[in-house]
Structure formats: structure tokens, C-alpha cells
Amino acid sequence: MEEYPGYPEEMWDSLRMVEETRDERIGKTYPRMSEEERERILREWHPDYKEGAKRPLRIGPSKGMMVPHEVADILEAHPLITPDMIDLSEIDYDVDILIIGAGGAGLSAALIASEHIDKEGILLVQKLRLGDSNSKMSQGGIQAALGPDDSPVLHFLDIMGGGHFANNPELVEILVKEAPDVIKWHQSLGVLYDRNPDGSIKLSPGGGTCRRRMLSCKDYTGLEITRVLLDEFLNREIPYLEFTCAVELLTDESGQVVGSVLYDLDSDEYLIARAKSTILATGGYGRLHIQGFETTNHYGATGDGIVLAYHVGAELRDLDATQYHPTGAAWPEQIVGQLCTEKLRGRGAQPVNRLGELFVNPLEPRDVEAAAIIRECYGRELGVTTPTGMRGVWLDTPLIDIINGEGTIEREFAAMYRTFKRFDIDIRKEPILVFPTLHYQNGGVVINARCETTVPGLYAAGEVSGGVHGKNRLMGNSQLELYVFGRRAGRFAAERAKRVNVGKPTLKHVERYERWLREAGIETDRRAPILLPEYRGKKTLEHHIRLL
Amino acid sequence: MEKEGKMVTIYVMGKKHRVPAGLTIMKAMEYAGYQLRRGVGCRGGFCGACATLYRVKGSYKLQAALACQKVVEDGMYIVQIPFTPAEKKLYDIEKIRPTPNVFVEHFPEITRCLSCNTCTKACPQDLMVMDYVQAALRGDIEKVVELSFDCIACGLCAIRCPAEIVPYQVAQLARRLYSKYILGLSEEVEKRVAEVEEGKFDEELEQLKRLPPEELRKRYESREIRV
Ligand SMILES: Cc1cc2nc3c(=O)[nH]c(=O)nc-3n(C[C@H](O)[C@H](O)[C@H](O)COP(=O)(O)OP(=O)(O)OC[C@H]3O[C@@H](n4cnc5c(N)ncnc54)[C@H](O)[C@@H]3O)c2cc1C
Ligand code: FES
Numbered sequence: 004m005e006e007y008p009g010y011p012e013e014m015w016d017s018l019r020m021v022e023e024t025r026d027e028r029i030g031k032t033y034p035r036m037s038e039e040e041r042e043r044i045l046r047e048w049h050p051d052y053k054e055g056a057k058r059p060l061r062i063g064p065s066k067g068m069m070v071p072h073e074v075a076d077i078l079e080a081h082p083l084i085t086p087d088m089i090d091l092s093e094i095d096y097d098v099d100i101l102i103i104g105a106g107g108a109g110l111s112a113a114l115i116a117s118e119h120i121d122k123e124g125i126l127l128v129q130k131l132r133l134g135d136s137n138s139k140m141s142q143g144g145i146q147a148a149l150g151p152d153d154s155p156v157l158h159f160l161d162i163m164g165g166g167h168f169a170n171n172p173e174l175v176e177i178l179v180k181e182a183p184d185v186i187k188w189h190q191s192l193g194v195l196y197d198r199n200p201d202g203s204i205k206l207s208p209g210g211g212t213c214r215r216r217m218l219s220c221k222d223y224t225g226l227e228i229t230r231v232l233l234d235e236f237l238n239r240e241i242p243y244l245e246f247t248c249a250v251e252l253l254t255d256e257s258g259q260v261v262g263s264v265l266y267d268l269d270s271d272e273y274l275i276a277r278a279k280s281t282i283l284a285t286g287g288y289g290r291l292h293i294q295g296f297e298t299t300n301h302y303g304a305t306g307d308g309i310v311l312a313y314h315v316g317a318e319l320r321d322l323d324a325t326q327y328h329p330t331g332a333a334w335p336e337q338i339v340g341q342l343c344t345e346k347l348r349g350r351g352a353q354p355v356n357r358l359g360e361l362f363v364n365p366l367e368p369r370d371v372e373a374a375a376i377i378r379e380c381y382g383r384e385l386g387v388t389t390p391t392g393m394r395g396v397w398l399d400t401p402l403i404d405i406i407n408g409e410g411t412i413e414r415e416f417a418a419m420y421r422t423f424k425r426f427d428i429d430i431r432k433e434p435i436l437v438f439p440t441l442h443y444q445n446g447g448v449v450i451n452a453r454c455e456t457t458v459p460g461l462y463a464a465g466e467v468s469g470g471v472h473g474k475n476r477l478m479g480n481s482q483l484e485l486y487v488f489g490r491r492a493g494r495f496a497a498e499r500a501k502r503v504n505v506g507k508p509t510l511k512h513v514e515r516y517e518r519w520l521r522e523a524g525i526e527t528d529r530r531a532p533i534l535l536p537e538y539r540g541k542k543t544l545e546h547h548i549r550l551l
Numbered sequence: 552m553e554k555e556g557k558m559v560t561i562y563v564m565g566k567k568h569r570v571p572a573g574l575t576i577m578k579a580m581e582y583a584g585y586q587l588r589r590g591v592g593c594r595g596g597f598c599g600a601c602a603t604l605y606r607v608k609g610s611y612k613l614q615a616a617l618a619c620q621k622v623v624e625d626g627m628y629i630v631q632i633p634f635t636p637a638e639k640k641l642y643d644i645e646k647i648r649p650t651p652n653v654f655v656e657h658f659p660e661i662t663r664c665l666s667c668n669t670c671t672k673a674c675p676q677d678l679m680v681m682d683y684v685q686a687a688l689r690g691d692i693e694k695v696v697e698l699s700f701d702c703i704a705c706g707l708c709a710i711r712c713p714a715e716i717v718p719y720q721v722a723q724l725a726r727r728l729y730s731k732y733i734l735g736l737s738e739e740v741e742k743r744v745a746e747v748e749e750g751k752f753d754e755e756l757e758q759l760k761r762l763p764p765e766e767l768r769k770r771y772e773s774r775e776i777r778v
Contacts, residue, residue, distance in 0.1 A: 038768075038772060131591070131592055131600065132589075132592060132598075132600050132633075134598070135592030135593065135598045135600050136592075136598075139592075139593060139597050139598050140593045140595055140597045140598070147740075147743075148743070149737075149739050149740060149743055150739075151739075152777060154752060155747065155752045155756065156752050156755045156756055156759065157774065159756060159759055160759065160767075160770060160771050160774055161771075161774075163759075163767060163771060164768070164771035164772075168764055168767060168768060168771075172759075172760045173760070176756050176760060179756075180747050180752065180756070181747075183740055183743040183744045183747060184744050184747070186737075186740050187736060187740050187741065187744050190730060190731070190734075190735075190736050190737065190740065191731060191736065192644065192727070192731070193644060193726065193727025193728065193729075193730040193731040194730060195696070195700070195726055195729065195730040195734070196730075196737075198734065198737075202734075202737075203737065203738075203739060204737050204739060204740065208778035212778065213774050213775065213776045213777065213778070214777055214778060215778055221700065221701070223597070223700070223701060225597075226597055226598075226703065227700075227726075230704065230723060231723075231726075231727060234723050234727065235644065237639050237641070238641050238642060238643065238644070240641070246588065246589065268588050269588070269589075299595070301592055301593045301594065301595075301598070302587070302591045302592060302593070302594055303592075336573065337573070337574070337575050337578075337622060338595070341594075341595045342595070366778070417700075417701050418596070418597070418701070421596070421676065421677070421701070422595075422596055422620070425620055425621075535586065535587075535588070537586070538578070538581040538586075539581055539582075539584050539585070539586055
């Protein structure tokens with residue numbers, strides 16, 4: 004019998020040390036860092052602070068903003084289409100509201116919009132299958148200040164502090180105040196939140212929260228919420244197109260956004276959708292693999308939304324800050340980069356180094372936690388190296404059952420348990436190897452309380468937008484944001500649709516963008532949005548070499 | 552552990568490819584040169600977009616898996632089933648109730664269940680699908696919820712069912728009904744919503760919003776942590 008069948012033999016010594024030190028560690032926690040210590044470790048070890056990883060944008064309304072090269076590359080690229088390729092005289096869909104993206108934000112917008120205008124005036128377009136999105140993948144939970152000793156005020160403080168006070172306080176206030184109502188809305192639609200034996204909602208702590216504030220649906224939180232919204236969306240028969248992407252927005256002579264050019268992924272045709280209000284709900288950019296990091300994100304997370312918005316001149320913010328989730332899988336190779344939810348730490352799993360020693364409080368804000376893990380691996384050389392040269396630290400998951408009682412892992416972390424079991428690792432008995440992974444786009448398109456961007460006619464909600472989380476999002480607040488601002492976008496976009504008239508759609512902004520590129524002396528053959536990541540050819544070959 | 556550089560042969564819709572051992576079906580297809588448009592979503596076992604049927608050379612057995620989770624085997628014949636042509640039953644959640652007959656009324660085809668267990672064998676999440684279909688027949692809603700919660704609606708059970716049942720839709724209805732009508736709204740949620748509506752937190756939030764950054768930072772750092 005192999006001791007640890009899911010792990011290569013060279014890791015067994017370290018696994019034994021983790022096991023041997025486990026008893027002593029029970030009940031112990033590593034102290035939290037002071038603010039000065041946090042700032043120092045971020046400067047020294049967080050990928051965002053790495054020299055040479057970013058450059059200032061050379062064009063557009065947010066010119067000068069420092070962004071990762073990978074983001075600059077798609078913003079300083081030629082639009083995918085040129086005006087001469089497209090016949091704008093025939094409009095395929097003439098609607099009140101066009102919603103781009105069917106994750107949590109897009110579905111919420113569609114549901115609420117359908118309560119304000121005739122549903123036949125709505126069109127939702129989705130690049131992949133309905134609901135296939137980051138929203139479905141969220142495991143850990145969603146925040147709402149529900150506890151008797153909690154309040155929206157404390158929630159506000161946590162978010163501002165977690166975001167390094169760079170957040171837009173107006174948006175944060177809305178977020179924390181509408182959180183309880185979002186949960187009520189979910190429950191009335193039939194979302195099943197975890198309950199305590201006495202029937203009350205189960206609340207767990209999360210990184211950077213001062214109270215227990217995390218609601219969950221086992222570790223399938225996003226799946227449960229998304230499938231309910233999706234079921235409701237289908238029941239209401241709101242019009243939609245799947246496998247259809249927005250590739251370029253449309254503007255009229257007054258400069259307002261009036262819909263989008265769509266691209267059918269099956270037939271390679273383009274379609275013209277004209278709309279009085281357009282909502283961007285395209286999610287984030289994990290699949291850009293910033294600084295070569297693996298990612299937790301779904302296949303369609305290619306940052307299309309920020310590109311579309313920038314083309315029409317919408318301002319962006321906080322894109323200098325990227326969220327690396329502290330605990331992505333570092334082993335087995337097949338699932339490297341995939342999320343190991345923060346809730347594991349919330350329920351008692353401790354990060355420990357190769358020697359089985361504690362080195363960081365398990366619930367520091369995400370950026371700090373990630374930096375500490377990187378330092379342990381690359382600064383103190385106390386990580387574990389995998390056969391493919393990747394480094395990681397242990398997340399001691401068996402503690403969860405020890406602390407909370409046998410069966411907790413299977414009950415609360417069914418997804419995690421199942422994922423690792425497929426590769427012969429039993430997380431009830433063995434720790435898992437983790438390393439930070441690219442997780443979340445902290446910044447995005449600037450919005451106000453009505454989800455309006457700086458360009459009339461264009462709304463944004465969800466991960467594509469910026470301002471709510473400042474420079475760093477805390478777990479559970481993104482899920483919350485989707486529904487709070489998705490609903491608002493649906494409502495305000497519907498209001499606008501009732502009062503405005505739109506003109507002839509044009510691609511004038513594309514000509515302007517080309518001019519900006521020319522004037523800035525940018526020569527490139529890159530084109531954006533990129534729509535799908537490229538994993539064939541060179542990249543898959545690299546993967547091959549790394550894997551074996 | 553696979554040996555250095557070991558390759559295996561797979562057949563994607565009958566076409567032969569040599570791919571590195573150890574890759575998932577999804578990555579193997581990409582390695583072989585497919586740019587996936589359908590049959591791919593989360594890449595992490597959460598969305599069910601990558602439903603796949605396969606058979607290994609020499610075996611008659613048709614097996615089901617998620618392409619993003621299943622590692623390729625030598626001699627695997629693969630076809631992705633990214634779409635299930637199942638009818639979506641429409642209902643108004645405000646009007647429908649969790650009566651013992653609700654499932655049979657909305658999904659009369661469940662009475663045709665042969666208890667053959669093919670659905671359970673097809674489930675890549677290892678759920679007891681047949682058991683929850685049977686529970687639905689009995690009107691045992693709680694059991695349906697318990698057994699189906701981890702369903703990602705990949706559609707493989709429905710594709711394989713000889714009685715043309717669409718189990719995941721039955722389960723979806725069960726979970727919504729259970730949450731909405733049997734558990735109901737949580738008191739603490741309603742209470743907090745009411746407090747927000749009364750404006751209980753407005754003044755304090757207004758104050759915080761107006762605090763100079765240094766003051767706000769102090770408030771943040773001195774807040775009591777009670778988790
Ligand atoms: C693995 C994982 C775990 C997470 N866990 C948590 C958690 O526990 N708590 C929490 O609060 N947050 C969590 N998050 C973050 C949160 O889930 C996401 O930020 C959020 O779901 C984003 O929702 P969205 O609706 O903005 O975008 P998405 O859900 O990503 O949806 C965007 C949709 O738009 C589509 N799209 C993109 N471009 C185009 C285009 N050009 N045309 C048409 N359609 C397009 C995409 O295909 C996608 O379906 C997690 C994220 C991941 C990836
Ligand atoms: S791609 Fe989502 S389950 Fe496989």
C-alpha cells in the first residue's frame with residue numbers, strides 16, 4: 004500500500020512532517036500582521052508590485068494608468084473589426100436592452116429588466132453556453148451582514164480596509180445596504196443557503212472580515228445561485244442567443260452607445276443588435292494569464308468587456324491591481340491553478356510550510372495571504388517543489404474534520420473533496436499543496452450608483468466594473484456585487500430605454516481608436532477582444548513539456 | 552506516476568491522435584489541435600459544459616465523464632455531448648407548490664423509470680440519480696434535494712435514460728420548491744432588510760463616508776474582530 008498514492012514519493016517526507024506536527028497545531032493561530040507589516044510584505048512579495056510587470060496605457064481616457072502588460076496588450080490592440088467589414092444598414096435585432104454576458108450580473112439584470120419592460124424588448128447574448136461563467140464556479144460564499152453582532156457599517160469598514168481605501172464609498176454603501184435584500188430575493192427565488200440546525204442561516208468568517216458574514220451553499224455557492232437564476236430566466240422566456248459574442252459596440256452620431264456587433268461562434272457570421280441601453284456583464288480577465296500565472300477562471304474570461312468599453316471611450320480604474328487567490332491547487336498537475344476555496348481556511352485548515360510550521364494567519368486579506376505564501380516558497384525556500392518545478396505550501400485540510408467533527412469536509416466541501424478524490428488524494432486525511440493563482444479583476448469600467456459608465460447608453464455590472472472593491476476584493480463581496488449591481492443595471496437600463504431615442508448605428512469610434520493608436524505610434528498586429536484563449540500549438544506544447 | 556514523455560493514443564470522434572499521458576480529455580483535445588468552442592466552460596468540474604461519452608478499445612462499455620476532469624486512457628474513443636435536446640418545462644415559482652404530486656404532474660415521464668440505474672452510472676459527480684428520481688416519484692422532496700445538490704446539469708443522465716427522463720430538471724424544481732416553501736425566508740434576513748429600510752444604519756454610514764482617509768483607516772484598524 005502506498006502511503007500517499009496521490010503524491011509523488013519525493014513529497015512523502017514533508018507530508019509526514021505535516022502529519023506529525025498536526026496535533027500541536029490544533030487550536031493555535033499565527034498572529035495577524037500589523038498594517039505596516041502588511042504593507043511591507045505586499046511591496047516585497049506581491050506580484051502586483053513586481054518591477055517591470057506593468058506599463059502605463061498610452062492611449063484613451065485612462066491614459067497613464069499602470070496596468071499589467073497583458074492588459075495593456077489587449078487595450079493597445081486594433082479592434083477586431085474594421086468599419087468596411089460590416090454592413091450596418093440591416094439591423095438583425097432592434098431591442099430596448101442588450102445584455103452582454105450571462106453570469107450572475109447579466110442574469111440578474113435580465114430578470115429585473117423583465118419586471119420593468121416587455122421582455123420581448125430584451126436580448127441577452129452569451130459567448131458560451133448560458134450560465135457558463137465565473138459565477139457558477141464560486142465556491143466559498145457571499146457576504147451579507149446578517150449576524151446579530153454584525154451590521155452594514157462593519158461590512159463597509161471591512162470592504163474599505165480590504166480595498167486599501169481606494170474604493171468608491173458610494174458604491175460600497177450601496178453594496179452593504181442592499182446585501183440583505185439580495186439574500187431575500189435569492190431565497191424567494193428558491194436559492195438554498197446553508198442553515199444551522201436551529202434553522203438560522205449559517206455564517207462563516209472570511210479573509211478580512213471582522214464578523215462571521217459569509218453565506219454559503221456547501222462549496223457550490225455560485226453553482227446554486229446561478230442555476231436558480233438561470234432556471235428563472237428560462238421560465239420567463241426572456242430572449243437570448245448562446246455562442247454569440249459581442250465583438251464591438253455601436254455608437255450613433257451623438258456618441259451614445261446603441262448596441263453591439265455580434266459574432267456567431269458557430270457560423271462565423273456577424274449580426275447587428277441595436278439597443279437603447281446596453282449592459283456589459285462580461286466578467287473578468289483571468290484567462291489573460293497575467294505574469295504567466297495559472298488561473299481559476301472559466302474559459303471565456305478574456306477581458307472582452309474592458310476592451311469593448313475602452314473602444315467607445317469609457318474610463319477604466321484600478322486595473323493596476325490584480326487579485327491572486329492565495330490558494331490555487333499546485334498539485335496534481337491536471338488541476339493546477341484551480342481554486343481551493345478560502346472557506347477551507349475559514350473552517351480551520353492552516354497553511355503550513357514544508358516542515359509543518361505555521362507561517363501566516365489563515366485569514367489575512369487575500370493579497371497579504373498570497374504574498375506570505377510566495378515569500379515562504381521563494382524567499383524562505385520553505386515550500387515543496389513538485390516534479391514539474393512548481394512550488395507550493397501545504398493547506399492542512401484534515402484539521403477541518405478534527406475541529407468541526409468528522410463528516411464536515413464531505414458535507415461542506417463536496418466539490419473540493421470530489422475534485423481531489425479523482426486524483427487519489429483524500430483531503431479528509433491528507434493536506435493539499437497550494438500556490439497563489441490568478442483569480443479576479445479588481446478594477447474595471449468606471450460606474451456610478453446607477454451602473455452608468457462614463458459613456459451614455461452603456462451600463463456595466465459585475466466583475467467587468469471597477470470601484471466597489473478598490474485595489475483588493477474580499478471573498479464573498481464579488482458574488483454580492485453581481486446581484487446588487489446586476490439588478491440595478493437592469494432597472495436603470497430599463498428606465499433609460501423608456502425615455503431615449505437612438506440614431507443610426509455607426510463604428511465611428513473604431514476609426515477614432517485607430518487614430519489614437521496611430522498618433523501614439525503604436526504598431527502592432529494584435530487584435531482585441533480576443534474572445535477565446537489559445538491553448539493549441541505552442542502553448543499546448545509547452546504544457547506537454549511541463550507536464551511530463 | 553506516468554513515465555517521462557509517455558504518449559497514448561486517443562480517437563476523437565474516430566480520428567486518431569497521439570497525446571501525452573496524464574492530460575485531461577479537454578487538454579488532450581487542445582493538444583491535438585482542437586480550439587474548443589463548444590464543450591468547454593469552467594474547466595474545473597463546476598459547469599457541466601464538457602459532458603463526454605467514451606469507450607476504451609476492446610471494451611463494449613460506453614462510459615460518461617467530464618472532459619475537464621477525466622484523464623485520457625490509451626485507446627479511448629471520445630465524443631463530446633455538449634448539448635442535451637431536452638425540453639425545458641416552464642413553471643411559475645410563485646404559483647407552483649411543493650405538493651406530493653408536483654413532480655409527477657410536471658414530469659409525468661418519471662413514472663416510466665425502469666430503475667435500471669443507467670443514470671446513476673452515467674453521473675460524473677457520482678450522484679445517486681436513480682434514487683432521487685424514485686424519491687421524486689414518492690413525493691419525497693427533501694430526499695431529492697439531498698441527493699441532487701451537487702448536480703452540475705451536464706445532461707449525461709438524460710442522454711442515457713431509456714425512459715427519456717430529464718432528472719436534473721426534476722431536481723432543479725425540487726430544490727427551488729424546498730428552499731422557497733419548505734424552509735422559507737429566514738427571519739434574520741427579513742429583520743435586517745427592515746432595519747436597512749428604516750434607515751437604521753444611514754447616519755453611521757454617512758459619517759464613515761465623510762471621514763478623512765486617516766480617520767477611516769484608524770476606525771478600520773481599531774475595529775474589534777469577533778469571528
Ligand atoms: C473559481 C472561482 C471561485 C470564486 N469564488 C468566489 C466566492 O466564493 N465568493 C465571491 O464573492 N466571489 C467568488 N469568485 C468571483 C466571482 O464568482 C466572479 O467575480 C463573478 O462570478 C463574476 O460574475 P460576472 O457576472 O461579472 O461575470 P461571469 O460570471 O464571468 O460572467 C460573464 C459572462 O460573460 C460572457 N462573456 C464574456 N465576454 C463576452 C462577449 N464578448 N460576448 C458575450 N458574452 C461574453 C462570459 O462567457 C461569461 O459567461 C470566484 C471566481 C472564480 C473564478
Ligand atoms: S468545463 Fe465545466 S465541468 Fe468541465
